[in-house]
Amino acid sequence: MNDRVALVTGGSRGIGRAVATRLASDGFSVVVGYAGNADKAASVVAEISSAGRNAIAARADVADETAVTAMFDLAEQTYGGLDVVVHAAGIVGLAPLADMDLAVLDRVVRTNLRGTFVVDQQAVRRVRRGGAIINLSSSIVGLAFPAYGAYAATKGGVEALTLILARELRGRDVTVNAVAPGPTATDLFLKGKDEEAVARLAAQPPLERLGTPHDVAEVVAFLAGPAGRWVNGQVLRVNGGIV
Template identity: 65%
Template sequence: MNSTTPAQDRVALVTGGSGGIGSAVVRRLADEGFAVAVHYAGNPARAEKLVADIVSAGGSAIAVRGDVADETEMAAAFTEAEQAFGGLDVVVNTAGIMVLGPIATLDLDDLDRMHRTNIRGAFVVSQLAANRLRAGGALINFSTTVTRTQFPTYGAYVASKAAVEGMTLILAREMRGKDITVNAVAPGPTATPLFLDGKDEETVTNLAKAVPLERLGQPEDIAETVAFLAGPARWVNGQIIYTNGGLA
């Protein structure tokens, strides 16, 4: 399902766009007037439902599929978005997985699986964005506030996200002269299935209380930061934005 949009309008591709934070980002960008390509890996029904909601509200959206770590599949997803809307101005890379466990006992297969999506996937998407975004565009990757808080059991996940931060900061410098900003958003504890899975009520409550604002973040809180970086924030470049209610 799709709706056409004038070529001069801004176009965004959101990886993991049918997920918790991803779907909030998609809705916020659609509200801002973006045509949006909603990327998914394995749940077409959820992505198509989101597309249908946007189109029925008068927006422009399509669903595109691809394994973020597969450069051929993701190149095809980029091409599909470009063909539908005339080009790409913003890429938001929310796709990621999180497996928690102590470093001493973490299953190395889980480490490899997480690094394939979080590191290779971020690299593939960043590489494509660097070559295909139009002037005036923005790439927004995703890290985590736990790179600062250093919570136990997050070691492998933080290792993958620290790699994302490193490549983001370097790519921003490599894009000199192209008028493309490259930043990363590092959410704090946010009420999404990815965050809540496997945590008991006491753990969730304690994490919420640790934040000076004394609540978990909502996906819409994160989407607000993304919309800022995708739109008016042309002088914010090569930065990690910690959107975490003051946790760290």
């Protein structure tokens, strides 16, 4: 896969960073998409480059179609094409429905749902035959934790879009799937949670631990590689067995 190219949005931290470095280890040239933290994106590029692989950073607001188009243009201009797009960028806004600030709701919908549509639209137009489009959803769609209404609603939309897109690409030899992590030990997830809350969440899966970004990246790498070619139009719950 040394001539294959992957673009990873949200690639500067958390799950996106783990995916970017994992795909690079499989031989992909990687475009590290990021929203605002250039230093973190640069550190991912440096890590990949130090391992002898190719990587560049590209800044884009995923809900801005002009910026996303420019990011995809940069990928093609630099590496000649695109084979895999992993859309990992997203934000969380937590509050009970009755208390949710509608301005926060609008931001969550804009980034998570519109952002997925904008990125996937470019991916559909650019990904070469034999490629893959992989969206990040969340197991919260099924777990239905209180205060996650806005976030879960957008991720439910991501799953619907993923399944429809897989069918729209009939005949293209491009797979489209979603990966839906459960509670995962990222800075975004751990922010604002005390030790008791983290321990309670870690105890829920039969495997009795939180997921790690590496756990999720392994599943994404499977879907992006030759072993995952017969998996299409699916949502994979990567959560250690939480019901």
